Amino acid sequence: MPAPRHLDPRLLRAFVAVAEELHFTRxxxxxxxxxxxxxxxVRRLERELGTELFVRSTRQVTLTPDGERLLPYARRVLEAQDALLGAFGQTRPLLVDLNSPGLVTGRRVLHRARELAPEHELMARYESGLTGAAQELLAGRLDASFGRFAGLDPALRGGLEHLLVRYEPMAVVLPEDHRLASLEAVPLAALAGETVYAGAGNPRTPEWTDLARRLFDGRGIAVAPPAPLAVGDEEFERIMAKTRNPILAVVDFPAMPRTVLRPLIDPVPLSPVSLVWRKGLVHPGFDALRRAALELSAAEGWLRRPADGWIPAMDLDPARAHY
Structure with missing residues (x-):
């Protein structure tokens, strides 16, 4: 069959999605x-090219040699199309995950990016954890997220890039009648003997639980066992009120009923927050998002670490990080 004179980019987008997922339903x-x-x-594309692109069975989908050969060309064509449409203000929305509506760092970066690029649509999403968001980034269902890059599994990090934006001071959320609630700031040593909730068992947030374990190691502080996975603020607040465990958080954590938020000190633990995106991402809105992150990080001094700041050594060199 002679080579087609024109290929519909929609067909190429369908092919790339199946090639990356190796699963038609996903x-x-x-x-x-x-x-x-x-x-x-996909069948139409195969007819137009005159070749099979996938080997399909009831158990799996794999690329044929011609499918492997087509994939890099198809990706380049789609990237060029997205860039062209973006140049004329016709690009698709940039999907930016903020983890949670109450967290400040990602939201401020997104709002500043919208000011820098009002001609583009940047839409917020909420995936509640960088590990959960990373899978969506790699699948192309999200474009960018925020969180602790070094805490990701190496298999996830391999397909992503990141820009460190902030060392965010950490805090603890306490029931208002807790023995430490009257303190203006809580020394880590004062938490000895406590069991602190840090998302254990949540498949979307293992990077946060890992940070807690490293912080608590050798200090006599236990990580609370998995609680029922709560979806939504109301359910989370109900479960936490029931267990009455202190909650590891950051200083900008949103207020919860009948609790107090206290910064942690001696040392000041820091949560590294990066802007994270899929390798090869091309989108004019992303350029504004990256510029906004750099601008705010510099203006707010977000990467200045206090003299008594604590951060895991692995977070200083994510390339060497591993579980």
Whole structure:
């Protein structure tokens, strides 16, 4: 069959989604398509190219040699199309995960990016944890997120890039009648003997639980065992009120009923927050997001560490980080 004179970019986008997911159902969800429509587009592309691109079985989907050969070309075509449309203000929205509506760092970066690039649409998403968001980034369902990059599994880090934005001072949320609630700041040593909630068991936030374990190691502070996974602020507050465990947080953590937020000191533990994105991401809105992160980080002194600041050694060199 002679080579086609034109290929619909929609067909290439369908092919790339299946090639990256190796699963038609997940690829269809990623593109917000019915699986039947996605399969039809892939079949049409195969007919136009005159070759099979996938080996399909009831158990798995794999690329054929021609599929492997097409993939880098298809990615470059789609990146060029996105850049071209972006140059004329017709690009798709940039999807930016802020983890939680109450967290400040990512929200401030996003709001500043919208000021820098009002002609582009930057839309917030909430995935509640960088590990959860990283999987969505790699699948193309998100464009950027925020969190502790060194705490990601190396298999996830390999497909991502990051820019360190802030060392965020950490805090503890206490029931208002807790023995430490009257303090203006809580020394870490004062938490000895306590069991502190740090997201253990939440599959979206193991990077946060790992940070807590490293901070508490040798200080007599226990990480609370997994609690029922709460979805939404109301359920989280209910579960925490029931367990009455202190909660490891950051200084900008949103207020919760019948609790107090106290910064941690002696030393001041720091949570490293990076802007994280998929390797190869091309989007004019992302340029504004990155500029906003750099601008705010410098203006606010977000990367200045106090003399008694604490941060895991692995976070100073994420390339060497491992579990």
């Amino acid at each position: 690829a269809a969800a990623r593109l917000y398509l019915a699986q039947q429509a996605l399969s039809r587009d």
